Amino acid sequence: MSGTALDLSWRHGGAPWGRWRGEPGPWPVIGALVVLSLVFQAVNGNFLSADNLVNLTLQSASLGIITLGVVLVLMVGQIDLSVGAVSGLAAAVVAVGFVQQGWPLWVAVLTAVLLGAGIGGVYGLLTTRLGLPSFVVTLAGLLVAVGLQVRVLGSTGSVNLPYESWLVRFAQQTFLHPVASYAVVALVLAAYVGSRLLERRRRVEAELSAASLPTVAGRAAVLAVVLLVPTWYLNTDRGVGAMVALFVGLVVVADLLLRRTAWGRSVRAVGSNVDSARRAGIAVRRVYVTCFMACTALAALGGVLSAGRLAAANQGTGGSDLNLTAIAAAVIGGTSLFGGRGSAWSAVLGVLVIQAISSGLTLLNVDSSVRYVVTGVVLALAVTIDAVSRRRSEAGGGVRR
Amino acid sequence: MSAATDHGAGHGSGPSTTAGTPVLSLRGVSHSFGAVRALVDVDLDVHPREVVAVVGDNGAGKSTLVGIMAGTIVPDAGELVVDGQELGLTSPGLARQLGIATVFQDLALCDDLDVVENLYLGQELRRGGVLDEVAMEREAWRVLSRLGARVDSVRAPVATLSGGQRQTVAIARALLGDPRVLVLDEPTAALGVTQTAEVLTTIERVRDSGHGVVLVSHNMADVQAVADRVVVLRRGRLNGDFDAEQASYEDIIAAITGVSAPRRRRTAGEDA
Ligand SMILES: Nc1ncnc2c1ncn2[C@@H]1O[C@H](COP(=O)(O)OP(=O)(O)OP(=O)(O)O)[C@@H](O)[C@H]1O
Numbered sequence: 031m032s033g034t035a036l037d038l039s040w041r042h043g044g045a046p047w048g049r050w051r052g053e054p055g056p057w058p059v060i061g062a063l064v065v066l067s068l069v070f071q072a073v074n075g076n077f078l079s080a081d082n083l084v085n086l087t088l089q090s091a092s093l094g095i096i097t098l099g100v101v102l103v104l105m106v107g108q109i110d111l112s113v114g115a116v117s118g119l120a121a122a123v124v125a126v127g128f129v130q131q132g133w134p135l136w137v138a139v140l141t142a143v144l145l146g147a148g149i150g151g152v153y154g155l156l157t158t159r160l161g162l163p164s165f166v167v168t169l170a171g172l173l174v175a176v177g178l179q180v181r182v183l184g185s186t187g188s189v190n191l192p193y194e195s196w197l198v199r200f201a202q203q204t205f206l207h208p209v210a211s212y213a214v215v216a217l218v219l220a221a222y223v224g225s226r227l228l229e230r231r232r233r234v235e236a237e238l239s240a241a242s243l244p245t246v247a248g249r250a251a252v253l254a255v256v257l258l259v260p261t262w263y264l265n266t267d268r269g270v271g272a273m274v275a276l277f278v279g280l281v282v283v284a285d286l287l288l289r290r291t292a293w294g295r296s297v298r299a300v301g302s303n304v305d306s307a308r309r310a311g312i313a314v315r316r317v318y319v320t321c322f323m324a325c326t327a328l329a330a331l332g333g334v335l336s337a338g339r340l341a342a343a344n345q346g347t348g349g350s351d352l353n354l355t356a357i358a359a360a361v362i363g364g365t366s367l368f369g370g371r372g373s374a375w376s377a378v379l380g381v382l383v384i385q386a387i388s389s390g391l392t393l394l395n396v397d398s399s400v401r402y403v404v405t406g407v408v409l410a411l412a413v414t415i416d417a418v419s420r421r422r423s424e425a426g427g428g429v430r431r
Numbered sequence: 432m433s434a435a436t437d438h439g440a441g442h443g444s445g446p447s448t449t450a451g452t453p454v455l456s457l458r459g460v461s462h463s464f465g466a467v468r469a470l471v472d473v474d475l476d477v478h479p480r481e482v483v484a485v486v487g488d489n490g491a492g493k494s495t496l497v498g499i500m501a502g503t504i505v506p507d508a509g510e511l512v513v514d515g516q517e518l519g520l521t522s523p524g525l526a527r528q529l530g531i532a533t534v535f536q537d538l539a540l541c542d543d544l545d546v547v548e549n550l551y552l553g554q555e556l557r558r559g560g561v562l563d564e565v566a567m568e569r570e571a572w573r574v575l576s577r578l579g580a581r582v583d584s585v586r587a588p589v590a591t592l593s594g595g596q597r598q599t600v601a602i603a604r605a606l607l608g609d610p611r612v613l614v615l616d617e618p619t620a621a622l623g624v625t626q627t628a629e630v631l632t633t634i635e636r637v638r639d640s641g642h643g644v645v646l647v648s649h650n651m652a653d654v655q656a657v658a659d660r661v662v663v664l665r666r667g668r669l670n671g672d673f674d675a676e677q678a679s680y681e682d683i684i685a686a687i688t689g690v691s692a693p694r695r696r697r698t699a700g701e702d703a
């Protein structure tokens with residue numbers, strides 16, 4: 031008996047570093063990140079400095095949270111074009127609620143996130159009950175959200191958040207204490223090794239193929255390096271931002287939900303083939319609605335955090351290319367536009383690529399036009415890899431629906 | 432998800448059947464797709480310990496009938512009786528709960544999911560709130576080997592399997608959870624000689640354990656090998672109900688094609 035959960039590509043629900051015949055897995059993105067880093071570092075010695083990388087991670091966090099939501103929607107084969115606008119609306123709600131209406135800050139934050147979830151609920155109902163394409167529904171949602179954002183912000187069009195509010199402090203100045211960061215890493219490693227050993231024992235008892243102890247140790251060692259080196263390096267400067275920790279924490283939760291729960295399985299099933307999923311007895315509508323709601327709630331949270339980071343909300347928050355950047359990041363990170371394949375970790379990888387390009391070109395003092403072009407080329411490459419690997423696995427697939 | 436009886440409940444009860452209550456009965460079922468009348472006033476009884484073969488030409492309405500039993504199609508008219516209880520089979524999940532398992536003609540697999548994930552889709556085994564991959568994988572190997580399936584890895588996406596392997600996976604999925612009524616739409620179309628034999632043996636085993644089987648097939652050899660009763664559909668209507676022991680190949684072919692044959696009968700009930 032060959033075949034364990036470890037053989038499985040991450041896009042098919044395996045571990046993030048999982049690999050499967052003919053599937054590139056996350057390696058192209060990681061390769062792209064390495065190449066980009068080396069090139070930028072060669073041109074400007076500051077790129078890989080701890081200071082710059084701390085900034086890069088901070089800039090990645092709110093976009094990453096928005097991208098995580100986009101990943102969920104792409105996984106069910108839908109799209110949400112309104113994430114930028116929803117994040118802008120959420121930022122406006124927090125700023126106006128807290129500063130102008132005098133709500134407690136946590137109430138304002140909660141309201142913004144719930145409003146976001148509500149918008150996703152409406153998308154879900156319109157697509158599942160009326161059968162409208164999510165492309166159009168979310169485009170309409172984008173316009174409505176932008177209109178609401180302008181209306182909420184009122185005549186001034188911009189509201190500043192006080193620097194001493196916890197939201198701004200959380201987003202700008204809060205970093206994990208080095209001891210705390212290493213403690214988290216140790217906990218994660220212990221949980222990983224523990225769960226691997228437990229699963230190994232159960233697999234051996236069930237007479238299934240199981241990873242050998244050296245393999246488990248090897249993987250744990252790789253994970254330790256992957257976690258410890260960045261943590262240590264960031265700690266030589268300001269450290270791991272609280273917002274960054276929140277983002278990674280959300281990714282871990284989403285990853286576990288997608289890979290270890292029946293809900294996650296139904297998300298991938300619906301994205302892969304809705305009709306089959308429905309006939310397998312899955313409540314397809316509920317899956318769509320939860321994904322749309324999670325997406326817009328995460329978009330709203332991302333907007334709230336970016337308002338905290340800028341200590342302001344204005345008409346430009348969440349505007350311009352944020353929608354497209356978040357979708358591009360999800361696809362660059364390895365989530366398929368065709369549904370059914372993806373991983374929560376693609377939000378991390380994709381956002382790192384996008385921010386590396388942006389940060390590197392800023393260091394080089396290059397015009398933003400170049401940034402758009404480079405990002406566009408990387409996106410095209412990512413979609414090509416996606417489409418080619420999909421076609422290859424179809425070619426091997428014999429009968430198709 | 433509710434078991435609302437939202438289709439025509441006003442039908443008189445059909446002709447009563449012989450010994451034993453059917454596990455599943457269709458009464459006066461009709462269904463149209465736009466102008467196409469896929470099924471017209473069809474009655475069908477499936478008894479315990481019985482393999483009912485449903486045969487008919489392409490487009491005769493066989494898959495529509497399967498869809499109605501599987502809960503994926505809610506018929507325009509007619510009623511469905513399970514265990515003597517009339518109900519509206521309004522969702523595939525409900526059909527499964529009632530013990531009706533279906534192998535669809537297009538298999539209804541999810542290509543991006545692996546074999547184990549497909550087998551347990553919608554009925555995952557859990558352990559403390561999370562999926563129990565170990566138990567599912569162990570059971571997957573067990574049920575697949577019972578079908579004589581040859582798969583290298585139960586963790587490969589089904590997109591990479593051959594047509595026959597995919598069909599075996601779909602059949603294995605229907606067998607999980609010990610269904611009371613097994614509905615198979617062309618289950619052997621893509622299978623080789625050995626696998627076909629295994630599937631036919633499995634059908635007999637399911638029957639011998641007291642369950643009902645509905646077998647839709649174009650393959651007369653399969654039908655004659657396992658069927659106890661042969662029901663013929665022609666252009667959406669019942670066009671014959673034969674005892675498999677007694678009916679000749681020619682009788683059945685005549686009923687399928689509509690060429691009148693000397694011993695053709697048109698009864699909705701059971702003969703034997
Ligand atoms: N979803 C649908 N929409 C419209 N028409 C349909 C649909 N499904 C089936 N039909 C029509 O209903 C009729 C019966 O189709 P059905 O699939 O039940 O036939 P069948 O007996 O299974 O044929 P085959 O042997 O080719 O599988 C056909 O005329 C077909 O065109």
Ligand SMILES: [Mg+2]
Pocket residue numbers: 493494495536616
């Ligand atoms: Mg058919």
